[in-house]
Amino acid sequence: MNFRYGVPVTFDTFGGFYHAGSIDRPPRKAVLLLSPIGYEELCTRATWCALAEKIAQAGHACLRFDYPGTADAIDIAGEPEGISDWLVAARQCMAFLRDLHPGAELVLVGQGVGASLAAQLGPECPGIAATVLMAPAVKGRSYLRESQAWSRMVTERMGIGPDPLDHSGYTVAGLSLASSRAAAIKAIDLTKATQRPAAQVLLVERTQMSRDSSLGNHLKTLGADVSSIDYAGYEVIMQNPTVAGPQLGTLARIVSWIDDLVTAPMTGVKLSAKELTPARPIAGPHYEELPVRFGPDDRLFGILCHPLGRRPAAIAVLANSGRDYHIGWGRAAVEQARALAERGVASFRFDAGGIGDSPASAGAPAEVLYSDEQLADMRHAIDYVAKLDAGPIALVGRCSGAYASFQAAVQDERVRTVVVINNMRFVWDPRETVAEALQSAHRTIGGSVSLLFSKRSLRRLLSGNLRLKAPIAFVSKRLLQIFSLRPSQILARRKLYGEGHRRFQTLADRDVRLAMLVSEGDHALGEFQTYMGRKGARLRRYPNASISIIPNADHDFTHADARARLTNALCDVLAASPR
Incomplete structure (x- = not known):
């Protein structure tokens, strides 16, 4: 069993990753990571992976996991009872570590x-040596107000309004918070705790402007030995999952603090009591899911979702979009996988190297999006599902994932269907940077103008609550790019045009089904029109290809109803007769 990257483990309705730490000697500490939730979790997944790896490299065992109803965990039937199931899951994980160590x-x-x-959990569980509180939600009311602020900031940055189905305002980046969970979080106030969480506490606090020293002072009155460090880079991490990266300096200080903790002698204690059990499938109402490591040295990670009790008609490989890890923006990939299973289609949602739970390879470039490295990992995923004999193979991706899926389908004859969603590039222009491609993906000129002149925006402008800089700057830059093309640039684009049609023809010659799903008004429609004409007339050259426009949806399908319509469209494509 390869422990290098974290071994997938499963419990009753959720899973996680176990990092063994020292292989040649028993670890003196076992560390349980309790992740943030929602958008904060999406942005910090890479940070959490890096922290677990660094703890293990220091010789300590470590376990990180998904709370029930979040990430890859099975969805809760009905309204959850506050956050009690999260606490139960954490206790299960503590028992897991104690059984092993x-x-x-x-x-x-x-x-x-x-x-x-x-x-x-600290006061109720004897034997907790220490607790590290990173950017803690000190008061639940404040945390929920900040969530509402993040919800507004994210939608404004993307040029869209709030989700009309979100009546609480707590949905951020399509990730919702059940009302009962919000009520339980609202009741949190760590400054009123009557017992210390542990004898030794490390506070990893945000910048001076947002720091609340009341928690540290209160814990000291409870008898805790409190240390504190800055959470350098927290605000950067929270800006966007695609640009967020682990703040290695902060993580190193946390690991050093854990490493330096004074530990009691382990005399007369049995050091190992249980062997690690391989991950087992977790069953939902109509599907079962199995977390797996695969690829070279088991470096890559994915979730195999299979229809429960029947043989699948096909299997779809779901690629990352940007650096959103394998659950997808708004947890879309999880929703799609389980909806496909209900229609008899298996799926494999996975992280390419350098994204989410898959570390980058030793020779990977600093930017893996739109790279040959990402395409190589797509081939590793195809290799994995091909061995399953689960039916014809389909590739599915949005934005950068659509690019990777399209290129892999062109290159690999095992692929029978490819679904590209809001694909921004059929051929990569080496003169373009990834940052420019990503910036253009999330706004359209029409969308930005509509945002500026909507009734809601005008009301907010008059009240001083609307920031105009981003949409105005975007519109200006795009118009300048459109009307300032030089002849050499036009010639280069013609070469790209010819190469794009060569790739379309390759798929047509192999009778690979190509389904293009595009949000109404998205830049991806312009990319389509570049090759197929303004009215799509040249699409008739390729009888294997089709395009469907999905109305009232942003580039990322952030709002719940937009994701549902995308999922339905995807299921209709993949549940059709296998090719």
């Missing part, structure tokens, strides 16, 4: 709401 001292590390859970 009964002689090791337990350390809890939490961020955001996860830090609040760690502070609550």
